[in-house]
Amino acid sequence: MKKYIYTLASLLLVSGIALAQKGNLKRANKLFEMRAYTQAAETYETKARTQEVLQNLADSYYYNTSLEKAIETYRELFVKYGDSIDIEYHFRFAQALKGVKDYKEADKHLSKYYNKPVNTLEFIEANKKITPHNFELKQIENEGSRNDFGLSFYRDNKVVFASARNTENPSYSWNELPYLDLYTATLTNSNTLINVQPFSEAINTSSHESNAVFTKDGKTMYFNRTNSTRKKTDKERIAHIKIYKAELIxxxxxxVTALPFTSNSYSTEHPALSNDEKTLYFASDMPGSYGSFDIYKVAINEDGTYGEPENLGKTINTKHREQFPFISELNVLYFSSIGHQGYGGLDVFRSKMVNxxxxxxxxxxxxINSNLDDFAYVIREKDNxxxxxxxxxxxxxxxxxxxxENLLAKYQVEGVVKDKNSNKLLPGALVEIIDQSNNxxxxxxxGENGYYVxxxxxxxxxxxxGTRQxxxxxxxxxxxxxxxxSxxxxxxxxxxxxxxxxxxxxxxxELQVQLDKIYFNYNASEITSEAAKTLDVLVDLMKKYPSIEVEIAAHTDARGSEQYNLNLSKQRAAxxxxxxxxxxxxxNRLKSVGYGETRPLNKCVKEGICDDEEYDINRRCEFTILK
Incomplete structure (x- = not known):
């Protein structure tokens, strides 16, 4: 995939640089500059093994994934010119070595590159207990092409992907395969693509198109398209990539229009939409990037305009390539990187959104990740x-x-719920785990054993x-x-x-809050100043324990009609x-109930049998803890 994802550059046909001139070193350097790596390598192979020739030859092999040849050439380069070689060659040599799973030699070069110890085999072993899932992969059967990638969800069982199958397209100088077009197809239950058709002619052109993403209603799409002209950038002449938008009408x-933050001076690629379709994520090497390609996001405003692109920062991005972002319905970011520690080439990573x-x-x-390039990951989380x-x-x-789920990766938390003072187990207690977003x-x-895990x-x-009533x-x-x-x-x-x-x-x-008795004047529901002082004790208690819920029960004496007393008690409780x-x-933490005269505390169950002091006992409020 290096032939596409490094920048998807070098998009003009360079067949005019004839192989008859491959003996010319200046011409070979021109081919290399234009990223026509196959033809450049053929020329360099015939030249004297100077430092420049070995560097460019090794890189040409590396970028075209001819890893064995790249390793042999890098090794010769380091033997002959080790002291004068730029540090970046250590990184590429290491990636080539990882591509053939020679991790020990790769680590030597990575350790020198990062100026700290690197142990890939230790990382691989540790990662078995860190990565959250195990995957089962099945290659999708797709006749008619050797180069397909970047499948996107479209509608129903329809999918869209990029392919180099159109032999009528010009050849791409990087790898001499046809330029990329977008295709639509039906994916069957047997994991086969059928009814493969080129996407709309309004989208596919004589340049590269790839990495389409669609809104949920299927009426808007974003995709990559490479410029038809090259831009001189430092020592290289590159055809940059832009993200385009198209509408189904x-x-x-x-x-079909390029987004306003794209440019002829840098690339923007690999669009991905957030679940609410208010944010577009993409990869770019625009000014302000940490290195090669970084992951960015940009707001999609309600009026169809766009905000300013924002770099996702050093937690996500490195000085090397981070590309192919995808945001799942759970706001999990998936992307491919060669800069974070991995197995070789591009690996797929995930990052959860927290606050x-x-x-x-x-x-x-x-x-899911191999020693070569793994990329363009998309998922429906709920379906796994x-x-x-x-x-x-x-x-x-x-x-x-x-x-x-990768059970090896799970951190086990276990314990029992007990009474702090008696050490008795507390069956029926609720135990909850809360994440950093307070969810x-x-x-x-x-259960009876008080145990949770x-x-x-x-x-x-x-x-x-832990909570319990x-x-x-x-x-x-x-x-x-x-x-x-654990x-x-x-x-x-x-x-x-x-x-x-x-x-x-x-x-x-029942648990009750024992307060000084709150008395109400006969035939009245107003709270007295003395009652307010008593209720303030309950206020302090409920603020101290914010999970407590309380029932306010108001009672009357038996003087007056039963219905009148019931209404009066409801008024007092309220x-x-x-x-x-x-x-x-x-x-929401309070419940008021009026019981009228139905729950007396003494024998005064009807009017005329008790004195005032005895009746006063039944004019009261009680506070029962519900939770």
């Missing part, structure tokens, strides 16, 4: 299926995949929260180990009755609730 693709930023990328592992492209077979191929991602209610991702910050919530923060080890966290909950003298259990087993809300207590 009355069944025809039209209004608006993407976290440290994780290599998706050896079940998708597509990826790779040149592991020698040509670009599209693979479908399914995925399963509850896992929960369980413990969760499988989590390694190297992540989480909170664990009549107990104070406990919340703890912890960081999972990088290498998937950890024991016991949750010790303190009962409210132990923590607060005012909270007691009644003879029905008035208490209003007072608490005015003091800053969330109304």
């Amino acid at each position: 009355n069944g025809e693709w039209t209004n 608006g930023d993407f976290d440290k990328p994780v290599n998706l592992g050896s079940t 299926m998708g597509y990826v492209s790779s040149n592991r077979t020698g040509y670009d191929r599209i693979f479908s995949f399914s995925r399963q 509850i991602i896992k929960d369980t209610i413990v 969760f499988k989590l991702e390694p190297n992540k910050l989480y909170k664990i929260r 009549a107990y104070i919530d406990q919340e703890l923060e912890f960081l999972t180990s990088k290498y998937g080890k 950890h024991k966290i016991d949750i010790n909950l303190e009962s409210l009755t132990n923590a607060e003298e005012r909270i007691r259990q009644n003879d029905k087993g 008035l208490v609730l209003e007072y608490l809300v005015n003091q800053g207590i969330d109304e």
